Each structure stands twice: as C-alpha cells, then as structure tokens.
Amino acid sequence: LWPTLAVPGVLVTGLGLAFAQGQINLNDIPLTPAMPVFTAPAFSLTTLIGVGIPLFIITMATQNLPGVAVLRAAGYQPDSSPLISWTGGASLLLAPFGGFALNMAAISAAVCIGPDAHADPRRRYTAGMAAGIFYTIMGIFGATVTGVFNALPSALVIALAGIALLGTLAGGLASAFADSRHRDAAIVTFLLTGSGITLLGIAGPFWGLIAGLITLKLTAPNQ
Known part of the structure; x- marks a missing residue:
C-alpha cells in the first residue's frame, strides 16, 4: 500500500x-561521538x-x-x-x-x-x-x-x-534478464555472486563477475 x-x-x-x-538490551549502547585518530602511513x-x-x-x-x-x-x-x-x-x-x-x-x-x-x-x-x-x-x-x-x-x-x-x-x-543474449551470463553472475564462495581470499562477487564475463564471451562473442 x-x-x-x-x-x-x-x-x-x-x-x-x-x-x-524482551529481546532488546539497551544497557551497553555508547552515546559518545567518535573522534578521528590520525594513523601515520607506513x-x-x-x-x-x-x-x-x-x-x-x-x-x-x-x-x-x-x-x-x-x-x-x-x-x-x-x-x-x-x-x-x-x-x-x-x-x-x-x-x-x-x-x-x-x-x-x-x-x-x-x-x-x-x-x-x-x-x-x-x-x-x-x-x-x-x-x-x-x-x-x-x-x-x-x-x-x-x-x-x-x-x-x-x-x-x-x-x-x-x-x-x-x-x-x-x-x-x-534489467539483467531483459535481453535474451545476456541471460546466461546474468544468471551465472547472479548465482556465483550469491553462493558465498571465497577463493584465494576473494569473495564471490569478484568471481561472479569473472564467470559472467566468460559466459558472455562464450554465448555472445560479439558483445
């Protein structure tokens, strides 16, 4: 509505x-603002x-x-x-x-x-x-x-x-699935991104993007 x-x-x-x-505990909430602390670059x-x-x-x-x-x-x-x-x-x-x-x-x-x-x-x-x-x-x-x-x-x-x-x-x-030429790449990107996979210390969104680009190149080489 x-x-x-x-x-x-x-x-x-x-x-x-x-x-x-009774699932809310407000006793340990700090009310003080944070102050920037300079950290010398090394x-x-x-x-x-x-x-x-x-x-x-x-x-x-x-x-x-x-x-x-x-x-x-x-x-x-x-x-x-x-x-x-x-x-x-x-x-x-x-x-x-x-x-x-x-x-x-x-x-x-x-x-x-x-x-x-x-x-x-x-x-x-x-x-x-x-x-x-x-x-x-x-x-x-x-x-x-x-x-x-x-x-x-x-x-x-x-x-x-x-x-x-x-x-x-x-x-x-x-928007991703609107163009039939891009659907395979879009679904591969979406599924791998949401899978929670971590490889070489890098999370799923990066690998989803890579897999999506490879899929796009294979299924729509002119794109």
Missing part, C-alpha cells in the same frame, strides 16, 4: 515486537601485496564497476573517469584517518536511483545527498550505531535488510 514506508514500517513493527518480547610490501592489491581488485570489481553498471541500467550515462578519480583522491586523503576504499557503493547507488527515491530521474540526486548526510552522521556516531544493531535481534536486522533490497533486487534482475 505504501512502498516508500514499507521498510520504516517493518522497523517500527519489529522493534515493537522485539521490545515486547609502507609495507607484504601489506601492499597481501591486502592492498586484493582490496583494490575487490573494490573495483564489486563496487565501482557494478556501481557504474547500476547507473547506466537506470538510464544515466555517467563519465566513470572523474567518478573514480574523485573517490580515489578522497581515499588517499582520508586513509590516514580510517576512511580508505571509498567507492561507488553499488547497493547504495541502486537504492538512491530507484523510482522510490523520486519520480523524476533528474531529481534523484537528492537521495544521494541525503544518504551522504546520514552516512556522515552514522560515521560520527559509529559506536552508537553498532551498539544499536548489536542490541537488536539478528533476525530483525536480516529481515529489514532483505526487505529494503527487494525492490532493488527485482529491478536489477528484470
């Missing part, structure tokens, strides 16, 4: 039920190879590339070069304060450019701005937010996240 209020409605209802059943070849390169690959393959794809699937035609440059530059400046690996955030992008964000596609940027403001607030009170989630029943958190992504998932699947 009210798609925009579905997720807040689930949250309020779930909180009410959990509180009535070069380590082992860390560069073991952490830096895999993190770069994962960020590019599971966030930046899908983020651009989500934007284009929604009808936008962004120039990816300045987007990657801005996020990379911000990561470089904020990494000493813990703000590393800033990226396109594929899921956040999908939520912010959906029809629920605004009926007019040209006005949906306001959802991204609002998300940025709320993320900043949540970052300042990161310990409090973490404490709140720890105080809630895990089933409520999982259900809330799942319901919040239903529209995005449905839209993404519909």
